[in-house]
Amino acid sequence: MTESNDDTRTSRRRFLTGAAGLAAAGATGAARAENPKNLPPNVAGWSKTLGDGVAVRPYGHPSQFEKGVIRRDVQWLTASRESSVSFTPLHELDGIITPNGLCFERHHSGIAEVNPDDYRLIIHGLVDKPLIFTLDDIKRLPRVNRIYFLECAANSGMEWRGAQLNGCQYTHGMIHTVQYTGVPLKLLLDQAGVKTNGKWLLVEGGDASGLDRSLPMAKALDDCLVAYRQNGEMLRPEQGYPVRLVVPGWQGNIWIKWLRRIEVGDKPWYTREETAKYTDLMENGKARKFTFVMDAKSVITSPSPQMPVKRKGFQVISGLAWSGRGKIKRVDVSLDGGRNWRTARIDGPVLDKCCVRFYAEAEWNGEPWLLQSRAMDETGYTQPSKDALRKIRGVNSIYHNNGIQTWALKANGEVENVEVG
Amino acid sequence: MSRSVSLIIASLLLASPVLAQDKKAPPRSYGIGQVATPAQIAGWDIDVRPDGAGAPPGKGSVKDGEKIYLDRCAACHGEFGESAGRWPQLAQGKGTLASNDPVKTVGSYFPYLSSVFDYVRRAMPFGDAQSLSNDELYAVVAFVLNLNDIVDDKFVLSKETWSQVKMPNENGFYDDDREKSEKAFWNSNPCMKDCRPPVKITGHAAVIDVTPEDKTPRKGGVE
Structure with missing residues (x-):
């Protein structure tokens, strides 16, 4: 069992069992936790005493009673946590927006901790003028706000051969939805000036996996964003702080995190991530490639x-x-x-x-x-x-x-x- | 020009169409960003394409690669590329892709030499990325090819010998054809009533029992 899963779940179980005891079987989980001292006609402690003052919690966090609402992983899935996935607790959420701390994670070499002062984005290749941008440069450019889902192509991938994992967190939790703030990729490409034979982009991350994917120019010019905020605040490190690519409707693997380089080319690169991985093997032994779009x-x-x-x-x-x-x-x-x-x-x-x-x-x-x-x-x-x-x-x-x-x-x-x- | 007219013009300029991501708007230069120097680009430009474009100078033999592989790679990938634990298997798997247990390796699945070379160059060894010299990189990739019987024991990999490497599964891929092969899924008038005979449960996740014990309260509250 994972440490994070244990910690938080133990506390909830203690809460549930400790309050009234399991002897009260048959009652609901919530009823078991009830304390008559807090229920009318009695008056609860929180109605009589002072609570924490302002700024005691300078970055607010959920109620102590919501500690079970966390990302979880499935340890047998992968060889290490640095190249692995954690899942959004969809069953605990409502509405459409995923809170930033609950967005599922997929890393290939762990979370890169990028210093924003040392962040650079290079755009080069088949362009009139290769350019290098700082984070401040990117933030000075005109920006837009867009809400999109991001789903990993492997979401529900463990279920092909039959029902396997018991919980929508595990079967469907490789998805999140946030509002991104960023610069249209088209605007950035326009600054460098794409040559007429530029048909594909290599987009590359700055983590220790240097994840690289080939992105067709038509999609890049359509609705992609170079984003630096999620739900108003700066991207979380695990979501690619300070800058990630947003590729609406397409598989998460191409939403490059810690985006450091965009190279314009005339054909795709066929990187490992778009050949050995993220290709869909059919029954006849042949595989579909570049299956970017996520079906309904x-x-x-x-x-x-x-x-x-x-x-x-x-x-x-x-x-x-x-x-x-x-x-x-x-x-x-x-x-x-x-x-x-x-x-x-x-x-x-x-x-x-x-x-x-x-x-x-x-x-x-x-x-x-x-x-x-x-x-x-x-x-x-x-x-x-x-x-x-x-x-x-x-x-x-x-x-x-x-x-x-x-x-x-x-x-x-x-x-x-x-x-x- | 009156002050109010110039204010109107100024506000029109501010509402430039780029903000709305208007695809028809003529590109506008903002004068933001510096010209990237060749030296800056060279330090980061490490991608390699199937035709070998981007491959660095240098060379490496299968023989030299074996030493590096045993030292830097075998702990995870196994001495013969057979994989240790859950780390990716690099060799064997030939003829398994259409079976119930497909084994995807460099030899059985990767379509191009660049697909493995580019990956090792940027991401391997795991946790010590970009630590191999160009010669070491060529050598270790040559050895992985040799593990898969794609090159012989005497092979030396370099830019010059790049095109001699033929990957067995190069023709194993085809472009996304879902809009054709799955055309039947575009059905905006799906059945709503008596769509099938009564449904039976044919499989239970609880029987397989591989869900992590996350201690979520799963008991229903109903007697």
Whole structure:
């Protein structure tokens, strides 16, 4: 078990068990934690005494009772934590914005700690004038604010051969959505002046993996950003502080963190990350390459295995849907494993290449539910079943698993990741 | 020109279309950023393309590469490229790509010499990146090719011999064809009622039991 997972979870368990004891079985988790001294007609301690003053918490943090809301990893997945992934706790979140400290991480050589004074971005290759920018230079340029999802191409990659991980944090947690502030990549390229034979860019990170990918010029000129802020504050180190590339709707691997160099060329580079990795092996042994776009996908975040049902009666089913091809048009929800569907209610902003939050309300009286959600985007693409995907792709492709997820709700309120047929 | 008219012109200039990321706007120079010198670029420009463009001067033999490999690489990748633990396997795997257990290695999967050379040059050894000299880099890559029977024991890798290396899986890749091969997924009128016979559970994650014990309270509260 991982240290971070242990620390935080232990404290919540202690909280839950310590307060009333497990003897009070049958009550909900929340009820077990109740302390009658804090409940009416009694008056709680926090209503009588002074709390922390201002600036005692100069950078605020969540309530001590929310310590279980953390990124987690799956240690058997990778050989080291420096080249690994941690997952966003989607089941604990609502709305569409991911808090900065909970955005999933994917590093290839750990977190580079870049001193902003020593940050440089070089643009060269097939340009009229090779340029080098400081962070201050980039911040002086005209900027825009855009909210996008970022999904790792390997999100749900462990589920190709069947239901494996019990929790949407693990099955779908390689995604986050934040508002980026940055400079359009087109504007930066215009400063250097791209030559007419410039068709591809090599974009490269400044960490110890020097992660490099080939980006088609058309996408670079369309909607890519060179971003330095997320949700208003400077990027977190684990998200590429001080500067990362934003490639809306495309697989996370090409959103280069710690961006240090952009080279303009006339053809792709075929780097290790776009050949040995991030290519999709089909059943016949051939692999798709440059599968940049993330297909429409959705997941029910509550109820889900880490967010069981506490009580019979009225339930709010909640989830996220997104598409790399544009806006989400509709989300359907099924309670019977995809036999019958109802259209869910989308609440909050519906933006280009961005997550939407959906809700479906239903009464539950202990009968078994097989919960599914199905996203449709503005191009008419409708999220396929896992079996429909496997029929075309086999089970070896690792990446781009956007099949419909099934959660089985049992009579006792427990929820499990299952496969249906 | 009256003051109010010049104010209007000034505000129009401020609302330049670039701010709105207008793709049709003529490029504008902001005079921000310095010209990058050849020396600055050379220090960072380490990428190599399939045709060998960008490969540095130098050379290295399979024989020299073996020593470097055993010293710097074998602890993770195994003496024969077979991998130690969960670190990437570098050799073998030929003929497995269409099987139930595909083994992707330099020999079985990488399409180009540059795909491995560029990667080792920037990222390896893990945790000590860019520490190999050019000659060491050529040598260690030559040895990894030799582990995969792509070059013989006497091979010396350099810019000059670059084009002699033929990777077995060069033709193993094709461009993203989802819009064609998965055209059926574009269906904006999917079935809503009685779409399939009653559904059965065919697999349980709990049976596989590989989820980390994260101590999230998973018990339902219903009796």
